[in-house]
Amino acid sequence: MDKNAIEFIGEHHISSNSQTPLRKDAFDKSDDEKIKNIQQHFAKIMEELGLDITDDSLSGTPYRVAKMYVKELFYGLNPIARPTISTFSNKYNYKKILVEQDIEINSSCEHHFLPIVGKAHIGYIPKERVIGLSKINRLVDYYAHRPQVQERLCTQILEDLQNTLNTQDVIVVITAKHLCVSSRGIKDKESFTTSIEYGGVFQNQNERNEFFTILKCPDI
Ligand SMILES: Nc1nc2c(ncn2[C@@H]2O[C@H](COP(=O)(O)OP(=O)(O)OP(=O)(O)O)[C@@H](O)[C@H]2O)c(=O)[nH]1
Numbered sequence: 001m002d003k004n005a006i007e008f009i010g011e012h013h014i015s016s017n018s019q020t021p022l023r024k025d026a027f028d029k030s031d032d033e034k035i036k037n038i039q040q041h042f043a044k045i046m047e048e049l050g051l052d053i054t055d056d057s058l059s060g061t062p063y064r065v066a067k068m069y070v071k072e073l074f075y076g077l078n079p080i081a082r083p084t085i086s087t088f089s090n091k092y093n094y095k096k097i098l099v100e101q102d103i104e105i106n107s108s109c110e111h112h113f114l115p116i117v118g119k120a121h122i123g124y125i126p127k128e129r130v131i132g133l134s135k136i137n138r139l140v141d142y143y144a145h146r147p148q149v150q151e152r153l154c155t156q157i158l159e160d161l162q163n164t165l166n167t168q169d170v171i172v173v174i175t176a177k178h179l180c181v182s183s184r185g186i187k188d189k190e191s192f193t194t195s196i197e198y199g200g201v202f203q204n205q206n207e208r209n210e211f212f213t214i215l216k217c218p219d220i
């Protein structure tokens with residue numbers, strides 16, 4: 001087993017309570033093996049649905065879906081894919097809130113394997129290190145590309161940033177639409193879901209309000 005994978009199973013960036021439930025043998029197979037196996041399973045699902053997978057439009061679908069799962073939608077299950085987060089010394093002594101907002105969320109609901117689409121807004125107050133801005137977006141993208149529930153996605157992003165930046169003073173808000181709510185089941189196209197996690201100074205209403213004012217969402 002890959003050494004990064006061992007680290008991931010007890011992932012030090014996030015607490016054990018917040019980790020995505022994984023099998024012990026999650027990383028025993030290569031991506032190519034996973035794609036080959038998922039391709040076979042997905043062909044069976046299509047056949048079970050009554051589709052003729054020898055049709056030239058359908059014949060490539062099992063492979064396409066398998067590759068999409070392993071390399072795209074769920075790439076964030078692979079510990080090697082966690083972005084390298086560059087941080088820099090806070091030499092300018094910036095000690096106020098920094099907000100990265102409207103970060104795109106493209107995730108998948110772990111209950112139905114349907115899309116979760118929305119935005120993440122993140123604020124933090126630097127201590128001795130500041131983070132390269134794009135790395136916040138990359139970290140969100142990484143945790144989003146797993147089968148998820150919105151609450152756990154929020155917590156995973158929060159805890160990783162807290163550990164990486166060595167401060168509890170981080171706040172994460174996610175607003176998202178779940179296609180499992182809008183396109184099937186209850187088929188409610190209007191509702192959306194907001195989750196919020198924070199630590200440190202953001203436990204104070206004043207600091208949270210400053211963050212919400214910057215987001216121009218003072219009513220949250
Ligand atoms: N808390 C939480 N629930 C979610 C999330 N994504 C989907 N769900 C819910 O997970 C639940 C699964 O409930 P079940 O009753 O087992 O599944 P279901 O019969 O397909 O439910 P319906 O969607 O009501 O038809 C549904 O209520 C979903 O709306 C999420 O990110 N967080």
Ligand SMILES: [Zn+2]
Nearest residue numbers: 109111112180
């Ligand atoms: Zn769902």
